[in-house]
Amino acid sequence: MTLTLDSHIPDGPLEDKWDNYKFDLKLVAPNNRRKFEVIVVGTGLAGAAAAATLGEMGYNVKVFTYHDSPRRAHSIAAQGGINSAKNYRNDGDSVFRLFYDTIKGGDYRSREANVYRLAQVSLNIIDQCAAQGVPFAREYGGLLDNRSFGGAQVARTFYARGQTGQQLLLGAYQALARQIHLGTVTLHNRTEMLDVVVKDGRAVGITTRDLLTGELEAHSGHAVMLCTGGYGNVYYLSTNAMACNATAIWRAHRKGAAFANPCYTQIHPTCIPPADETQSKLTLMSESLRNDGRIWVPTGHEDERRAVDIPEDERDYYLERKYPSFGNLVPRDVASRNAKTVVDEGRGVGPLHNGVFLDFADAIQRHGRDTIEERYGNLFDMYERITGENPYQTPMRIYPATHYTMGGLWVDYNLQTSIPGLFALGECNFSDHGANRLGASALMQGLSDGYFVGPSTVAGYLANWLGTDAVPTDDKAFTESLDQTGGRVDQLMSVNGTSSVDHYHRELGKIVWDYCGMSRNAAGLQKALTEIPALREQFWADVRVPGRADGVNQSLENALRVADFMELAELKVRDALHREESCGGHFREESQTEEGEAKRDDENFSYVAAWEWGGEDIQRDAVLNKEPLEFERVELTQRSYK
Amino acid sequence: MSKVLELTLEVWRQDGPGTKGAFETYTVEIPDDASFLEMLDKVNENLFQAGQEPITFDHDCREGICGSCGVMIDGQAHGPQKGTATCQLHMRQFSDGQTIRVEPWRAAGFPIIKDLMVNRAAFDRIVESGGYITVTTGAAPDANEIPVPKDAADSAMDAAACIGCGACVAACPNSAANLFTAAKMQHLNQLPQGQAERWRRSESMVETMEEFFGSCTNHGECQEACPKEITIDFIAMMNRDYLRSKLVNRRRLGERKIG
Ligand SMILES: Cc1cc2nc3c(=O)[nH]c(=O)nc-3n(C[C@H](O)[C@H](O)[C@H](O)COP(=O)(O)OP(=O)(O)OC[C@H]3O[C@@H](n4cnc5c(N)ncnc54)[C@H](O)[C@@H]3O)c2cc1C
Ligand code: FES
Numbered sequence: 038m039t040l041t042l043d044s045h046i047p048d049g050p051l052e053d054k055w056d057n058y059k060f061d062l063k064l065v066a067p068n069n070r071r072k073f074e075v076i077v078v079g080t081g082l083a084g085a086a087a088a089a090t091l092g093e094m095g096y097n098v099k100v101f102t103y104h105d106s107p108r109r110a111h112s113i114a115a116q117g118g119i120n121s122a123k124n125y126r127n128d129g130d131s132v133f134r135l136f137y138d139t140i141k142g143g144d145y146r147s148r149e150a151n152v153y154r155l156a157q158v159s160l161n162i163i164d165q166c167a168a169q170g171v172p173f174a175r176e177y178g179g180l181l182d183n184r185s186f187g188g189a190q191v192a193r194t195f196y197a198r199g200q201t202g203q204q205l206l207l208g209a210y211q212a213l214a215r216q217i218h219l220g221t222v223t224l225h226n227r228t229e230m231l232d233v234v235v236k237d238g239r240a241v242g243i244t245t246r247d248l249l250t251g252e253l254e255a256h257s258g259h260a261v262m263l264c265t266g267g268y269g270n271v272y273y274l275s276t277n278a279m280a281c282n283a284t285a286i287w288r289a290h291r292k293g294a295a296f297a298n299p300c301y302t303q304i305h306p307t308c309i310p311p312a313d314e315t316q317s318k319l320t321l322m323s324e325s326l327r328n329d330g331r332i333w334v335p336t337g338h339e340d341e342r343r344a345v346d347i348p349e350d351e352r353d354y355y356l357e358r359k360y361p362s363f364g365n366l367v368p369r370d371v372a373s374r375n376a377k378t379v380v381d382e383g384r385g386v387g388p389l390h391n392g393v394f395l396d397f398a399d400a401i402q403r404h405g406r407d408t409i410e411e412r413y414g415n416l417f418d419m420y421e422r423i424t425g426e427n428p429y430q431t432p433m434r435i436y437p438a439t440h441y442t443m444g445g446l447w448v449d450y451n452l453q454t455s456i457p458g459l460f461a462l463g464e465c466n467f468s469d470h471g472a473n474r475l476g477a478s479a480l481m482q483g484l485s486d487g488y489f490v491g492p493s494t495v496a497g498y499l500a501n502w503l504g505t506d507a508v509p510t511d512d513k514a515f516t517e518s519l520d521q522t523g524g525r526v527d528q529l530m531s532v533n534g535t536s537s538v539d540h541y542h543r544e545l546g547k548i549v550w551d552y553c554g555m556s557r558n559a560a561g562l563q564k565a566l567t568e569i570p571a572l573r574e575q576f577w578a579d580v581r582v583p584g585r586a587d588g589v590n591q592s593l594e595n596a597l598r599v600a601d602f603m604e605l606a607e608l609k610v611r612d613a614l615h616r617e618e619s620c621g622g623h624f625r626e627e628s629q630t631e632e633g634e635a636k637r638d639d640e641n642f643s644y645v646a647a648w649e650w651g652g653e654d655i656q657r658d659a660v661l662n663k664e665p666l667e668f669e670r671v672e673l674t675q676r677s678y679k
Numbered sequence: 680m681s682k683v684l685e686l687t688l689e690v691w692r693q694d695g696p697g698t699k700g701a702f703e704t705y706t707v708e709i710p711d712d713a714s715f716l717e718m719l720d721k722v723n724e725n726l727f728q729a730g731q732e733p734i735t736f737d738h739d740c741r742e743g744i745c746g747s748c749g750v751m752i753d754g755q756a757h758g759p760q761k762g763t764a765t766c767q768l769h770m771r772q773f774s775d776g777q778t779i780r781v782e783p784w785r786a787a788g789f790p791i792i793k794d795l796m797v798n799r800a801a802f803d804r805i806v807e808s809g810g811y812i813t814v815t816t817g818a819a820p821d822a823n824e825i826p827v828p829k830d831a832a833d834s835a836m837d838a839a840a841c842i843g844c845g846a847c848v849a850a851c852p853n854s855a856a857n858l859f860t861a862a863k864m865q866h867l868n869q870l871p872q873g874q875a876e877r878w879r880r881s882e883s884m885v886e887t888m889e890e891f892f893g894s895c896t897n898h899g900e901c902q903e904a905c906p907k908e909i910t911i912d913f914i915a916m917m918n919r920d921y922l923r924s925k926l927v928n929r930r931r932l933g934e935r936k937i938g
Binding site for chain 2: 086089090093104105106107108109111113114123125161163164165166167168169170172173174175176177178179180181197198200203204207210211212214215217218224226249278279280312313315316317318320321388419422423424425488489492537539581583584588589591592
């Protein structure tokens, strides 16, 4: 171990840590802020919120996105809602309960102090967004409406129809647009970051590629904040947008940032199953559907009948049967694994027998079609557009798909990675969700990190550098990074092999899904550890990137991303192999209860696995560092949703 | 069960902003449960196999929400299905043997970058000029302190559903951006939180729009093309607010002490 992982968790009672800490943090006086250049990569909830807020505070901000407009970040696609412990329903919610639910939902694999802060800040987020004009759902009295989401037993989820992520992102984007207009923030759109520049052990800038001209550029700053989203596309098929990728965090990892818990991925239970091989991505159907839909499969195998022709006594409502108290509302990982079990048994539905039914017949009978249409009309339309089937008449077909990555860059309480000056916000860090994320909590975390935590804690770092200039871009650290990045581009362009980048991405996805997806075992993971490096070698020997590097070239953009996914996949599997317990989204078949539920091993695995880059032979060279998790306020129990 | 379609495509190919473009003809076989963009993926896979350069087009979420995608399909922005972005359009909307013409958005405000990819940055400039409510992070009152009548909230949401794809501009014979601008503006102008800046916002957003785009002559094609079915009623509301803003803002200017 060469890293020292200090989480910098403040002393004192849980409730006071964040307030005390903010008081103790070094500040940068308003008149000094414009002397600092801060680089923000990403304009999703985390990045747009951080860049806008830092701009408002008076810092000189440069913000980067590979999209044409900041508003297109993947956050835009979130449907369901955002949690906050406002307790506007008076149903017993509180900061402590949201904290408790998040720790428990994460299967006790996250830090108490971070999660408590998240629950506290959740109150400010809703205030901020409502004031920005985010059109949250309201009641007739004009006050905000809430719903219960993802199995929570209180109604703490705020939402804007089925487009919550869109509306929250537009709020942050508009705040950012205002700063761009005022000149505090400079926008670099259609620009992809390809490297972090490190000098004397701290982050001093980034290397980027202009996606229109192909030009490589160096940008320097006093601090770099990565807000680049999750790595779910390592599976190829996922609910993530097509361009979501891990290059920013992977390049940071290679430069010394520890990567935490890469094996923790969330598989979302309600997605539309793939129709055929041409499928390019999977579509999520909001989890809210499980509030009214009943999940079932036929009792018999390979049943070819239409759903309506299957009589009641030949249907298996397996979640209601196995989990009488939570029924269809069990957490995501439990719902997903059970769907896999019945499909693997040969009881799947649809032309490819690769899904389970989500049936609204009872709900329509109970509440009337109008009510169901009001609740889910958009989603039903979307489903029909994609599948050509009408869910008012025939049950939806759903199957789990990769959705969210809890793992990410290791960060301390400041959201600073193990490279000083390099921060990670939003889905790209590992901080708050442990081994499983609760529904409607990612938007909350992105905005908490972006509006409230990052902009405060970065000041504590910047204060140390008052009076120094950002490192000039003709420094050796920059020119070396430019050379290396240019070398990588040239190498990819010159392989000139036979297969497309997509082909390799698809192959990689299959391996990772088969052996490191919803359920994992040592033999499968070992197999993946031989197959992934072989595929990676083949990729570098056989890929062909058509076109030229000095202009728009989407194949090249993709090739650079897939090359990094190949490496990340290996670390992810390595991590999954080492964690010989089941927890949250990580289900090791060797570690289950007699009833087939996930079994944690707190004795041996109650820690954050923070991997350090050791060299190109990832499974051999990666160095495991452990940050022990200590629980002062929450008692560890095995989750039970019976 | 899906069936396979055999299609002929005429696709606009253009190397760069300054160069001349032309239609190229391709054939493709595709299952009818594939999406339109998956069909283009297939064409690209074929081009790759033939050693040619794939077609460049913008896309990302493929769920009809990010607003990245959008092409003219047989002269219709986002193609034949109402209320549907290109990425959500599925091939069952087409028939076997059909010839389909695929072009980029055509508008002076959206210069072509390459093939089907255009530059829509002018939309960002419109928002930057006033499409926001000024509220510094941390300065907000409790969210329930500002009640918003449900009707206003719902109508604001109808406007805010805009995905910024640019179909409205592409469909308009004048390449006007009135539907986009109106949607962005009326999302905020209808809310109590948006009142303080209402007149400033209305004036500057309209005038920024006019720098980049043509004038609206009420054809209504925009509403037909909009994948989110945003209504042109918002344009009427914008026009009213703009006129009013001219009066209000002039008066305010007069009230201000000069010198
Ligand atoms: C379909 C779907 C539905 C969801 N629904 C919900 C929900 O209801 N509630 C909830 O809480 N969560 C939900 N989530 C999860 C949530 O949307 C995400 O976790 C969250 O939005 C991530 O935000 P972010 O800011 O961290 O990253 P993103 O929004 O992914 O933004 C990443 C940004 O980084 C930029 N970027 C990345 N790499 C680079 C690079 N190398 N160079 C330059 N720019 C780069 C991108 O351009 C983009 O701007 C959902 C997710 C999906 C997929
Ligand atoms: S790709 Fe996002 S709207 Fe079509």
